[in-house]
Amino acid sequence: MPMHAEDLRRFLSEATGKPVDLKMNNNTHSLVSARPTPFGIRVSLHRMFLEGEAPLFQALARFIHRPTPEARAAIREFIALRHERITEARAAGPSRAIRGTARGRRFNLEERAAIINRRHFGGALQYRIIWGRPLRAGRRQHHVTLGTWNLRQRIIRIHPMLDMPGVPSYMVDFVIYHEMCHIAVPSQASDTGRMHHHTPEFRALERRYPLFTRAMAWEKRWISPMIAAWNGGPPLPTSADDGGNPETPSGGPPESGGQLTLF
Numbered sequence: 001m002p003m004h005a006e007d008l009r010r011f012l013s014e015a016t017g018k019p020v021d022l023k024m025n026n027n028t029h030s031l032v033s034a035r036p037t038p039f040g041i042r043v044s045l046h047r048m049f050l051e052g053e054a055p056l057f058q059a060l061a062r063f064i065h066r067p068t069p070e071a072r073a074a075i076r077e078f079i080a081l082r083h084e085r086i087t088e089a090r091a092a093g094p095s096r097a098i099r100g101t102a103r104g105r106r107f108n109l110e111e112r113a114a115i116i117n118r119r120h121f122g123g124a125l126q127y128r129i130i131w132g133r134p135l136r137a138g139r140r141q142h143h144v145t146l147g148t149w150n151l152r153q154r155i156i157r158i159h160p161m162l163d164m165p166g167v168p169s170y171m172v173d174f175v176i177y178h179e180m181c182h183i184a185v186p187s188q189a190s191d192t193g194r195m196h197h198h199t200p201e202f203r204a205l206e207r208r209y210p211l212f213t214r215a216m217a218w219e220k221r222w223i224s225p226m227i228a229a230w231n232g233g234p235p236l237p238t239s240a241d242d243g244g245n246p247e248t249p250s251g252g253p254p255e256s257g258g259q260l261t262l263f
């Protein structure tokens with residue numbers, strides 16, 4: 001049941017504490033615009049926003065009053081979802097059930113992701129999250145992708161090596177957060193058609209993660225030992241869990257040459 005424009009106007013007035021003059025439109029070039037007037041704020045919104053829910057309306061109110069990256073992200077996510085629903089309805093192919101589980105030995109991805117979604121994105125992101133499937137044993141990896149976001153399937157996949165003992169929970173959370181930033185800040189095509197996934201806006205949002213520096217430091221120190229452990233080498237010391245202790249895993253110095261990709 002879409003919201004009534006007058007109800008939305010009243011909500012925005014109350015939330016911003018200013019008289020809001022609201023116009024709904026079907027203009028696809030300007031989905032949201034707000035400008036102050038001597039009497040309050042003049043807002044123009046695309047009709048599709050009437051089909052949103054409470055978190056979206058709160059994001060709109062914040063955006064109108066004083067835009068924050070989170071508010072922009074929530075609005076953009078809503079728009080992206082709408083676009084996708086339209087194109088998916090057009091494409092309506094065979095149903096594709098994706099198998100996979102969020103439960104690992106150590107970490108339940110669904111639980112962790114829900115907290116991150118709530119805390120950093122106002123609960124606005126829509127996704128499924130599962131552990132990726134491990135590659136066949138014997139296939140050595142020196143280049144790993146720790147997480148992926150598939151826009152068409154709306155699935156975040158996390159590499160199962162992050163479920164190994166010794167990997168700190170904040171590293172897992174950071175990889176989840178990184179993938180969520182991809183949901184919030186869609187990739188952009190340049191004039192030449194090249195896709196840019198890690199735009200400056202993306203990087204700015206990524207750096208807002210409270211444990212960003214700590215996760216980066218852990219990654220720098222432990223990515224190679226982690227890949228080695230995944231390939232059957234010495235397990236990570238569980239003291240690596242705290243992220244601060246630069247111990248060498250038993251069995252000699254870690255292999256070098258590991259490379260990390262977050263995508």
Ligand SMILES: [Zn+2]
Nearest residue numbers: 182197262263
């Ligand atoms: Zn990425």
